[in-house]
Amino acid sequence: MGEAAKTVIFEIERRDSTDKESYFEKFELPYRANMNVISALMEIRRNPVNMEGKKTTPVNWDMNCLEEVCGACSMIINGKARQSCTALVDQLEQPIRLQPMKTFPVVRDLVVDRSRMFDSLKKVKAWVPIDGTHDLGEGPRMPERKRQWAYELSKCMTCGVCLEACPNVNDKSDFIGAAPLSQVRLMNAHPTGAMNRDERLNAIMGEGGLASCGNSQNCVESCPKGIPLTTSIAALNRETTVQMFRNFFGSDHAV
Amino acid sequence: MDNREFLLRRLHSLLGIIPLGIFLTQHLIVNHFATQGVEAFNNASHFLANLPFVIFLEIFVIYLPIMYHAFYGVYIAFTSKHNPGHYSYLRNILFTAQRYTGVFLVVFIAWHVFETRFQVAIGNAAEADFNMMANILDNPWMFAFYVAGVLTATFHLANGLWSFLVTWGITQSEKAQRYTTYFTLVVFIVLSVIGIRALLAFV
Numbered sequence: 001m002g003e004a005a006k007t008v009i010f011e012i013e014r015r016d017s018t019d020k021e022s023y024f025e026k027f028e029l030p031y032r033a034n035m036n037v038i039s040a041l042m043e044i045r046r047n048p049v050n051m052e053g054k055k056t057t058p059v060n061w062d063m064n065c066l067e068e069v070c071g072a073c074s075m076i077i078n079g080k081a082r083q084s085c086t087a088l089v090d091q092l093e094q095p096i097r098l099q100p101m102k103t104f105p106v107v108r109d110l111v112v113d114r115s116r117m118f119d120s121l122k123k124v125k126a127w128v129p130i131d132g133t134h135d136l137g138e139g140p141r142m143p144e145r146k147r148q149w150a151y152e153l154s155k156c157m158t159c160g161v162c163l164e165a166c167p168n169v170n171d172k173s174d175f176i177g178a179a180p181l182s183q184v185r186l187m188n189a190h191p192t193g194a195m196n197r198d199e200r201l202n203a204i205m206g207e208g209g210l211a212s213c214g215n216s217q218n219c220v221e222s223c224p225k226g227i228p229l230t231t232s233i234a235a236l237n238r239e240t241t242v243q244m245f246r247n248f249f250g251s252d253h254a255v
Numbered sequence: 256m257d258n259r260e261f262l263l264r265r266l267h268s269l270l271g272i273i274p275l276g277i278f279l280t281q282h283l284i285v286n287h288f289a290t291q292g293v294e295a296f297n298n299a300s301h302f303l304a305n306l307p308f309v310i311f312l313e314i315f316v317i318y319l320p321i322m323y324h325a326f327y328g329v330y331i332a333f334t335s336k337h338n339p340g341h342y343s344y345l346r347n348i349l350f351t352a353q354r355y356t357g358v359f360l361v362v363f364i365a366w367h368v369f370e371t372r373f374q375v376a377i378g379n380a381a382e383a384d385f386n387m388m389a390n391i392l393d394n395p396w397m398f399a400f401y402v403a404g405v406l407t408a409t410f411h412l413a414n415g416l417w418s419f420l421v422t423w424g425i426t427q428s429e430k431a432q433r434y435t436t437y438f439t440l441v442v443f444i445v446l447s448v449i450g451i452r453a454l455l456a457f458v
Contacts, residue, residue, distance in 0.1 A: 079341040167350065170336040206257045211264035214335060215418045216350035218342045230421075231428055238424020240261070 006031035009051070009095040010040060012059055014109045022106070025059075026051040026095065037077060037084035037098065038063055041110075061110040068224060071159025074101055075110045081164035083224055084110075101164040114160050120180040121158070124203045128193040139192035146189065153186040153232065155225040162219035162229060174208030178219035181210060182232040188239075198254055201236070201243040210236055267327045268422045270320040271415045278317055279412055283405070283446055286453035293385045296456075300384055304375075325361045332358055345436075353414050356407040363404040385457070392457045405450035413443035 007028050015022040028051050029043050038061075045058040063073040066085045073084045076099040078092055089096065104112035130136065142150075156179055163169045163177035184200045187193040204210045213233055220230040246254065288299040306312060332354035339351045370391060374380045380387055392398045417439045420426040426435050 165338070165342055167335040167338055167347070170334075172334045172336075202258070205261040207260050209261065211261040214331070214350055215346065215421050216342075217346035218338070218344060221342065221344045221347075228429065230432070234421050234424055234427040234432070236424075237422055238427065241265075241424050244258075244261070244265070 008035070008040060008089055010044070011095045011097045012109070013097075013099040014059065015100070015106050016057075017108060018106065025056060031089070035089045037075075037087040037089065037092075037096065038066065038073060040089060040096075041084070041098075059110065060108045062112075069157055071157035074112075074159045074161050074164070075099065076101060076164070081161040081222060083159065083161075086224070101160055103164045103166075103169055104160060112160070114158065117158050117160060117163065117177070117179060120176040121183060123176070123206075124180050124184050124209075125196065125200050126180060126183040126187055128187060128190050129196060130192060142191050150186055150189045153182055153189070153227060156182060156186075156227055157225065159224065161222050161224060165218035165222040167216050167218065168212055168214045173212055175212035176204075176208050178213075178223075178229040178233065181213075181236060182227055182229050185232040185236055195255060197239075198243060198246075201240055202247070204236065205240050205243065210240055263327060264331075265422070267324060267331070268415075268419050270324050271412075272419045274316045275320055275324060276412050276416065279408055280446065283409075283450045283453065287449050287456075289385065289388070289453050289456035296385045297382075301382065304382060321364070325357075325364075328357045329361060349414050349417075353411060353418070356411045359407050360404070360411060363400070363407065367401075367404065389457045392454065398454070398458060401454055402451065405454060406447055409443050409446040409450060412446065413439040416442060 008031050010027045010029070012025055012027065013022050014025050027044050027049075029040055032039070041059055041061055048056050048058040050056045061073065061075065061084065063085065064070040065072070068083050068086045071083070074081060075084050076097075077084065077087050078097050081101055084098070098110060100106045100110045100112050102112075104114055104116065107113050130139070158179060160179075162179050166175070166177055168175045169177045181204060184204055188197040188200055210233065215230070215233075217230050220228065223229055245251075285299050285303060286296075289296040303309075335350075335354065337351045337354070339348045371383045371387065374387075375383055392401060417426075417432075417435050420435055421432060426432045
């Protein structure tokens, strides 16, 4: 035995409900090999006692897949937005500071409401419309190399990290952020989706759309899936430049 | 029209390079005549001040574009939340610097125009000549203010050129954007050297 048991200290920004002020609470937990932020939060939930030894309410957070594909457990860990399931305690500086992504409305503790991202996906028509009153048959083929390229864009899990990192997504602006913009590029790359490409381009040329990007490029640096978000934005910039002239002068190549 | 913001932002980006970027480059190059002596500078300055239709050139090529770029730019600067502390990536630092230099330049250019062109307009000075600038730059604080003004202006132009190329979709790939970063760094250095050499010639 000899040496003192190793512990991990967490400092968590908590909020009891949407209308309450936030406060920090510290927790000290026994260290376990290979623990991550979620397993630590589970430990706090099992035994919600803070560093002063007082019993407190268990910390609330969102999680689902536990393997960085669902995007639900995003939070700010030591200042940077990322997923808590892949945040290994061994790689973090202590005390580990957990905060909710306050770009979004905070529901409770570390739980945020990412609805605005899903609303943005609706706004930019991030889907391929295939429904008709009769069978429309197969769509045009997609070249395999293009499919592989588009697959990278499809990895987006709407986790909200790119919005949290973006200096232009805040309560003074209605910028939709990088994630839904990149989805426009994905849907426009699809051979069937491309049949409505002008509708999506016009949608992102609206308020809070593409033009609100200030090219700080934090999104591409922060994206946990390594999606080339800034390349998507620049590519859409080129397409909307053309679309702008098509809208103004009219064109035989509307689609 | 619901794409008003899109058009306003594109106009802001365009005006920053054409005509303002071209004007700044021209202005710094003409200033450089000061290194060839009093007469060379005065001749160049006299030539520009007496161009035909000079007042229309000034209004449409300088005053209106710069006022739009300045006022809309200040609005843009104050609608972002800067976070280079936690996200200290090069592009984010430059993003923040672009906004700080922009706000500083509004103050600097307003003062610079007041001290030079405006004094000529209200008849306090016959012409914006070498002596006028030499008198202004005689004060070491003013000299420092002008050095800061030149450096922020050349930075703002060089970095603005980079984002202009992205905003209009000319540079898309990560590699294209990286190489443009190197290119705009060269633009910044060259314009800064020209600008600072001219300032030094007045003292």
